[in-house]
Amino acid sequence: xxxxxxxxxxxxxxxxxxxxxxxxxxxxxxxxxxxxxxxxxxxxxxxxxxxxxxxxxxxxxxxxxxxxxxxxxxxxxxxxxxxxxxxxxxxxxxxxxxxxxxxxxxxxxxxxxxxxxxxxxxxxxxxxxxxxxxxxxxxxxxxxxxxxxxxxxxxxxxxxxxxxxxxxxxxxxxxxxxxxxxxxxxxxxxxxxxxxxxxxxxxxxxxxxxxxxxxxxxxxxxxxxxxxxxxxxxxxxxxxxxxxxxxxxxxxxxxxxxxxxxxxxxxxxxxxxxxxxxxxxxxxxxxxxxxxxxxxxxxxxxxxxxxxxxxxxxxxxxxxxxxxxxxxxxxxxxxxxx
Amino acid sequence: xxxxxxxxxxxxxxxxxxxxxxxxxxxxxxxxxxxxxxxxxxxxxxxxxxxxxxxxxxxxxxxxxxxxxxxxxxxxxxx
Numbered sequence: 001x002x003x004x005x006x007x008x009x010x011x012x013x014x015x016x017x018x019x020x021x022x023x024x025x026x027x028x029x030x031x032x033x034x035x036x037x038x039x040x041x042x043x044x045x046x047x048x049x050x051x052x053x054x055x056x057x058x059x060x061x062x063x064x065x066x067x068x069x070x071x072x073x074x075x076x077x078x079x080x081x082x083x084x085x086x087x088x089x090x091x092x093x094x095x096x097x098x099x100x101x102x103x104x105x106x107x108x109x110x111x112x113x114x115x116x117x118x119x120x121x122x123x124x125x126x127x128x129x130x131x132x133x134x135x136x137x138x139x140x141x142x143x144x145x146x147x148x149x150x151x152x153x154x155x156x157x158x159x160x161x162x163x164x165x166x167x168x169x170x171x172x173x174x175x176x177x178x179x180x181x182x183x184x185x186x187x188x189x190x191x192x193x194x195x196x197x198x199x200x201x202x203x204x205x206x207x208x209x210x211x212x213x214x215x216x217x218x219x220x221x222x223x224x225x226x227x228x229x230x231x232x233x234x235x236x237x238x239x240x241x242x243x244x245x246x247x248x249x250x251x252x253x254x255x256x257x258x259x260x261x262x263x264x265x266x267x268x269x270x271x272x273x274x275x276x277x278x279x280x281x282x283x284x285x286x287x288x289x290x291x292x293x294x295x296x297x298x299x300x301x302x303x304x305x306x307x308x309x310x311x312x313x314x315x316x317x318x319x320x321x322x323x324x325x326x327x328x329x330x331x332x333x334x335x336x337x338x
Numbered sequence: 339x340x341x342x343x344x345x346x347x348x349x350x351x352x353x354x355x356x357x358x359x360x361x362x363x364x365x366x367x368x369x370x371x372x373x374x375x376x377x378x379x380x381x382x383x384x385x386x387x388x389x390x391x392x393x394x395x396x397x398x399x400x401x402x403x404x405x406x407x408x409x410x411x412x413x414x415x416x417x
Contacts, residue, residue, distance in 0.1 A: 001394045003382045058398045094398040095366065096377040103378065127375040 002100035046211035064097030080316030082111035116308035137288035139302035148282035172301035205324035251333035367404035
């Protein structure tokens with residue numbers, strides 16, 4: 001049937017051409033540049049060996065493509081291997097090559113997930129035995145309203161939108177004080193001692209390790225920054241920021257105590273302040289995958305922009321259990337837009 | 339069982355329709371629910387039922403019930 005094979009480095013030019021053609025992207029679209037494709041497929045990753053990009057070929061051309069973004073879920077019962085399929089594309093003139101890739105990749109880990117996606121993707125995934133497990137809230141703060149609107153497409157409604165956003169900013173509550181929490185910029189997490197990482201704490205969370213975070217910091221499609229949070233001189237957590245155009249994403253954040261809303265609010269505000277140190281940043285995006293995180297983000301002036309479904313297939317995470325995960329689990333931290 | 343009957347039975351199972359009657363022009367053009375997922379399910383079901391393998395060339399080609407029958411015959415499947 002469809003022969004799904006791993007891509008070689010020499011295939012990346014064809015992969016870039018194919019992805020740009022299917023998604024209608026311009027020649028210099030950063031996520032499909034050779035360096036970004038090489039990082040996704042071949043850069044060292046703690047959860048999966050390279051290559052992680054796969055294709056179906058027909059007459060020396062790709063007709064299907066998918067890249068495995070490796071994950072692990074930490075559950076009360078143990079660790080569950082998983083992956084999210086990104087850069088999933090099929091030649092519209094060939095039926096089934098994209099489905100074949102999804103099915104071939106599904107065999108590689110205990111669970112397969114899909115997050116958001118186009119209308120076509122959202123309609124297709126349930127047909128491939130994937131079910132919606134929960135949603136992830138994508139939240140936004142527009143701190144430089146004018147700069148934000150000048151960087152997006154403008155029309156006759158733009159002045160009204162600017163007035164609305166300024167009014168909203170005047171209405172939102174002030175940020176909490178962050179005095180007892182500080183942040184230190186780092187270049188690699190692997191050289192830091194004992195930075196607290198997410199733990200399931202009776203629930204389910206996506207695993208983070210210093211090597212996993214360092215992989216994200218090497219992303220060539222965004223300007224990445226890593227920080228360690230410290231409280232009373234000791235590491236208390238971390239955050240990863242990614243900058244794409246005028247948008248800065250809180251790509252990942254963890255702080256302890258893990259269930260302390262006051263501490264999480266402080267960490268979130270610290271991340272906001274770090275994001276806004278760049279004068280080109282107009283808005284900040286953050287992910288709220290759990291009710292706890294949503295509450296924290298809303299209390300600090302973030303507004304819900306969209307709710308993206310998390311599709312899952314496989315076993316290991318019980319239906320109904322809330323998963324703590326974020327932008328680093330798929331491609332939301334470096335895709336343009338937002 | 340004849341090839342036509344076995345082919346129809348595969349289509350009935352994949353399309354989850356016990357009343358489906360297979361004609362030669364049965365194709366994605368005549369049946370909107372023959373989408374990518376169904377196409378792959380059909381290929382897998384036929385490989386299992388008839389003990390054959392489709393090539394990428396065949397899997398990627400425009401398909402119809404008549405075309406499947408031609409491929410099966412070419413692979414030595416007889417009535």
